[in-house]
Amino acid sequence: MKQRTIKTALTVTALFGLAFAGTAMAEAVEDTLVIDGVEITTRAAAPAHLEGALDEIRSGWLYREADTRVMQADDFDNPGMIFVDRGLDSWNAVDGTEGKSCASCHEGPEAMAGLRAVTPRVDAKSGKLMNIEGYVNDCRTTRMGAEAWGGRSDKMTDMMALIAVQSRGQLMNVAIDGAAAPFFEKGKEIYYSRFGQLELSCASCHEQNNGNYIRSDHLSQGQTNGFPVYRLKDASLTTPQGRFVGCVRDTRAETFKAGSDEFNALELYVASRGNGLAVEGVSVRN
Numbered sequence: 001m002k003q004r005t006i007k008t009a010l011t012v013t014a015l016f017g018l019a020f021a022g023t024a025m026a027e028a029v030e031d032t033l034v035i036d037g038v039e040i041t042t043r044a045a046a047p048a049h050l051e052g053a054l055d056e057i058r059s060g061w062l063y064r065e066a067d068t069r070v071m072q073a074d075d076f077d078n079p080g081m082i083f084v085d086r087g088l089d090s091w092n093a094v095d096g097t098e099g100k101s102c103a104s105c106h107e108g109p110e111a112m113a114g115l116r117a118v119t120p121r122v123d124a125k126s127g128k129l130m131n132i133e134g135y136v137n138d139c140r141t142t143r144m145g146a147e148a149w150g151g152r153s154d155k156m157t158d159m160m161a162l163i164a165v166q167s168r169g170q171l172m173n174v175a176i177d178g179a180a181a182p183f184f185e186k187g188k189e190i191y192y193s194r195f196g197q198l199e200l201s202c203a204s205c206h207e208q209n210n211g212n213y214i215r216s217d218h219l220s221q222g223q224t225n226g227f228p229v230y231r232l233k234d235a236s237l238t239t240p241q242g243r244f245v246g247c248v249r250d251t252r253a254e255t256f257k258a259g260s261d262e263f264n265a266l267e268l269y270v271a272s273r274g275n276g277l278a279v280e281g282v283s284v285r286n
């Protein structure tokens with residue numbers, strides 16, 4: 001069991017009343033997530049590009065309390081599943097000047113199976129880096145004649161939940177080579193950059209200190225395989241970039257906005273750190 005702290009970060013954070021605390025029971029739990037009789041992969045060997053950084057990758061589910069873990073294991077208890085139903089209503093609703101719904105062209109949401117596991121990705125046709133939100137709004141604006149949905153709006157997070165569930169259990173496998181390579185590199189650079197008065201990077205918390213406690217929160221590896229996430233604290237769904245915004249704010253930094261090129265690249269990079277973990281959609285967290 002490793003209890004690592006970084007001296008510089010510790011000194012700075014102590015000044016601001018933030019400190020990483022290790023306890024004997026701090027590591028991720030040994031537990032298995034089974035939903036509807038299907039085991040969901042929550043631990044895996046780290047992908048090759050993380051050599052020297054992490055040996056094993058773990059879902060945030062393994063860092064939550066038992067009652068939260070149990071809630072996610074049963075779709076009837078998982079409060080996030082309501083939003084999947086709402087997403088299905090939107091899927092079937094006609095909207096925009098073309099008089100079409102998502103179903104008009106894609107038929108059932110099952111058509112989206114597999115997509116969550118490979119996004120963000122560089123779209124083969126447009127050459128643009130696309131996440132689920134990007135694809136949904138592209139169809140709304142260019143194919144339906146409808147308004148784009150806000151990146152963190154209820155409509156968008158409901159649709160993300162519906163799309164994610166279609167890939168539940170599939171292993172994350174975002175591409176990091178070829179056309180994706182420059183975005184991967186940019187995202188990696190941001191991941192290791194220290195921000196704010198606290199001079200903390202994503203890695204300070206989620207790589208060096210996962211398993212430790214910060215305030216009363218058990219730090220995970222900050223993986224995105226569970227997104228969108230139902231947060232008990234907010235009683236609503238959160239997107240990966242919505243979470244990044246909150247994490248950066250906690251370092252008392254002002255950095256990038258959700259939907260910025262920087263956060264899009266970071267989303268790809270963070271997703272690649274979870275290559276090998278299963279899509280959980282919709283997961284439950286604090």
Ligand code: HEC
Pocket residue numbers: 091100101102103104105106112115125132135136139140143144159
């Ligand atoms: C007028 C037809 C049409 C409508 C309506 C439409 N789409 Fe699409 N959608 C497409 C086409 C065409 C593609 C591109 C497929 C390709 O490139 O292989 C696409 C691609 C996508 C993709 C990327 C999937 C992939 O495998 O590349 C997503 C996600 C998506 N649509 C979601 C939606 C959602 C959600 C709605 C409703 C809000 C919607 N679409 C409405 C035609 C439509």
Ligand code: HEC
Pocket residue numbers: 059060061063191200201202203204205206214217218219220221222223224226229240243244247248250251266270285
């Ligand atoms: C000051 C420490 C700190 C920093 C710096 C930080 N985070 Fe977090 N992050 C947290 C805490 C605490 C949580 C909630 C507990 C957990 O899941 O780790 C969290 C949660 C997350 C989650 C949700 C994981 C899940 O399974 O639900 C993601 C994703 C994430 N962070 C990504 C990032 C990224 C990307 C950065 C850099 C931009 C970052 N974090 C910076 C403290 C931090």
